[in-house]
Amino acid sequence: xxxxxxxxxxIELKNxxxxxxxxxxxxxxxxxxxxxxxxxxxxxxxxxxxxxxxxPRLTEIPCGVINSIGxxxxxxxxxxxxxxxxxxxxxxxVFVSIFGESxxxxxxxxxxxxxxxxxxxxxxxxxxxxxxxxxxxxxxxxYNVTKAVCSNTxxxxxxxxxxxxxxxxxxxxxxxxxxxxxxxxxxxFQGLVIDIETHKPIFRRITGGVSxxxxxxxxxxxxxxxTRAVDIPVIGSGGITDWMDALEYFFVGVSAIEVGSAIFNxxxxxxxxxxxxxxxxxxxxxxxxxxMKGEVNEERC
Amino acid sequence: MTTFRILPVIENRRLGxxxxxRIKDVGIHKYAGCGQFVMVGLSFLRDPFLLRPLSFLSVxxxxxxxxxxxxxxxxxxxxxxxxxxxxxxxxxxxxTILPGEKGILIAGGIGIAPLFYQSQxxxxxxLLYGAKDKRELxxxxxxxxxxxxxxxxxxxKGGTVCDLVMENIALLKGQRVFICGxxxxxxxxxxxxxxxxxxxxxxxxRRMGCGIGGCKSCAIKTGYGxxxxxxxxxxxxxxxxxxx
Numbered sequence: 001x002x003x004x005x006x007x008x009x010x011i012e013l014k015n016x017x018x019x020x021x022x023x024x025x026x027x028x029x030x031x032x033x034x035x036x037x038x039x040x041x042x043x044x045x046x047x048x049x050x051x052x053x054x055x056p057r058l059t060e061i062p063c064g065v066i067n068s069i070g071x072x073x074x075x076x077x078x079x080x081x082x083x084x085x086x087x088x089x090x091x092x093x094v095f096v097s098i099f100g101e102s103x104x105x106x107x108x109x110x111x112x113x114x115x116x117x118x119x120x121x122x123x124x125x126x127x128x129x130x131x132x133x134x135x136x137x138x139x140x141x142x143y144n145v146t147k148a149v150c151s152n153t154x155x156x157x158x159x160x161x162x163x164x165x166x167x168x169x170x171x172x173x174x175x176x177x178x179x180x181x182x183x184x185x186x187x188x189f190q191g192l193v194i195d196i197e198t199h200k201p202i203f204r205r206i207t208g209g210v211s212x213x214x215x216x217x218x219x220x221x222x223x224x225x226x227t228r229a230v231d232i233p234v235i236g237s238g239g240i241t242d243w244m245d246a247l248e249y250f251f252v253g254v255s256a257i258e259v260g261s262a263i264f265n266x267x268x269x270x271x272x273x274x275x276x277x278x279x280x281x282x283x284x285x286x287x288x289x290x291x292m293k294g295e296v297n298e299e300r301c
Numbered sequence: 302m303t304t305f306r307i308l309p310v311i312e313n314r315r316l317g318x319x320x321x322x323r324i325k326d327v328g329i330h331k332y333a334g335c336g337q338f339v340m341v342g343l344s345f346l347r348d349p350f351l352l353r354p355l356s357f358l359s360v361x362x363x364x365x366x367x368x369x370x371x372x373x374x375x376x377x378x379x380x381x382x383x384x385x386x387x388x389x390x391x392x393x394x395x396x397t398i399l400p401g402e403k404g405i406l407i408a409g410g411i412g413i414a415p416l417f418y419q420s421q422x423x424x425x426x427x428l429l430y431g432a433k434d435k436r437e438l439x440x441x442x443x444x445x446x447x448x449x450x451x452x453x454x455x456x457x458k459g460g461t462v463c464d465l466v467m468e469n470i471a472l473l474k475g476q477r478v479f480i481c482g483x484x485x486x487x488x489x490x491x492x493x494x495x496x497x498x499x500x501x502x503x504x505x506x507r508r509m510g511c512g513i514g515g516c517k518s519c520a521i522k523t524g525y526g527x528x529x530x531x532x533x534x535x536x537x538x539x540x541x542x543x544x545x
Contacts, residue, residue, distance in 0.1 A: 022516070023510070023511065023515060023516050024511070024515040024516075025514055025515040025516075025517075026514075027303075027513045027514040027515060027532065028511075028513065028515050030302070030303050030513075031303060031304070031305055031391075031513065051526055051527055052517060052520065052527060054520075054522070055507070055519075055520045055521065055522075056507075056508060057517070057518045057519075057520055058508055058509075058510050058516065058518035058519075059508055060349060060350055060351045060375070060508070061350075062348055063347055063348045063350055064350055065350060065351060065510060067510070067516070067518065069516070069517050069518065072517045072520075072527070212347075212350050213347050213348075213350070241347055261350075261510070263511065263515075264350065264351055264352070264510045264511055264516070265342065265347055265350050265351070265352070266305075266389065267305045267391060267511075267513075268305055
């Protein structure tokens with residue numbers, strides 16, 4: 001039987017399949033056997049509570065969804081008191097996604113996080129204090145956020161990049177330089193849907209984040225570019241709905257993957273992916289994930 | 302207990318302008334409660350990507366039924382599923398409600414579906430039911446057989462549900478009322494019945510991502526901040542929620 005465990009920069013997972021931030025919450029523990037998962041990333045937490053965007057917050061697109069949830073959450077104090085103790089009982093590695101509206105907020109928030117397996121830094125949110133540009137759009141700002149987080153914690157720091165960066169490889173190099181343990185590549189793409197009855201965007205905030213199988217080739221290419229340029233581990237994320245999608249990511253060299261909106265289509269997708277990767281590795285005589293990853297043949301062109 | 306399973310369709314028939322799907326599920330009656338719904342989708346397909354929230358129409362010992370109105374591609378594809386084909390089913394979802402032995406049900410169009418399900422638990426009461434035309438008025442006899450007094454109205458002859466409610470406003474006095482129908486109907490009814498009923502509840506509908514309280518997509522503004530139709534509803538006290 002293949003060994004599915006992965007271990008990188010202070011992170012140890014029983015298998016390389018994680019539940020991505022944003023799409024799930026505690027009610028899913030009734031549906032999915034969390035003990036089987038490699039890890040879970042709890043939805044983005046801010047310093048104080050945020051009620052999120054006015055509805056509508058989500059709609060379907062061909063092969064995916066677009067959302068404008070607005071990072072609704074009850075703040076760090078509620079997370080530490082009410083949510084974390086429940087997550088710790090689930091028998092899997094717990095990561096928490098964090099976001100702030102300023103670099104100072106990222107720093108303070110980080111200092112209040114303990115007792116998790118790592119922090120995933122969401123830099124796909126706007127830098128409200130400095131004009132609203134996404135933190136992750138600019139390599140220098142991404143560096144500063146990562147630095148602020150890393151200097152306030154001893155926990156592994158994973159930075160989740162936005163594909164909206166002008167040059168995502170430059171941002172990846174910056175966050176590595178600033179001390180990131182790993183990179184998640186990548187977050188949702190920005191998109192627009194117009195309501196043809198009102199002639200207006202369906203979301204009050206105009207754009208939303210596109211996810212699902214529709215973006216898989218786009219996200220996979222970002223992961224491919226980053227694994228080639230940066231020598232810290234990469235967690236692949238974007239449009240993974242089954243084991244074959246997951247393999248594509250491993251073959252471009254990621255160390256683990258995150259499954260997100262796939263659970264809307266099939267809540268058992270993460271578990272099925274783990275079982276099928278296991279089967280695939282046995283059938284193809286891979287002993288461990290390391291043997292299987294990064295097989296893309298560069299000589300094709 | 303909420304589960305995700307692949308279940309076979311055992312019947313697909315027309316009911317007025319709608320499609321009635323019956324799905325085999327032995328033992329579902331033990332855990333499906335009044336007010337609840339399921340998320341359903343075509344098995345093995347990733348497009349349409351989202352499952353569709355549909356309230357129970359009825360629940361028996363070995364099956365449950367759903368009533369589908371074609372609104373877009375997802376519901377159109379669901380309406381074409383043949384007996385022997387399979388659906389992804391997540392549920393039961395949402396909070397159960399106390400139906401009460403009697404009471405007033407107000408349905409507009411396809412809004413009859415969850416109210417028909419609710420009437421499984423009731424012993425009598427009144428149904429005020431409006432639709433576009435006669436063909437859209439379904440399940441009237443079945444509701445009468447359950448002991449409800451049914452009063453109907455159609456837009457082609459007579460007027461809207463609101464007209465029907467105004468004609469029968471005395472019946473609402475001091476009663477528990479349950480409403481399901483289009484947003485415009487709910488908004489007008491709110492004004493009409495405000496001073497009459499003891500309590501009024503409304504069945505709401507929203508596009509949902511997960512259906513189980515994970516994604517925070519189906520937000521609805523209430524007097525207590527945002528609530529979620531999938532987890533806190535789909536039935537809410539009318540005075541608590543902002544409609545439209």
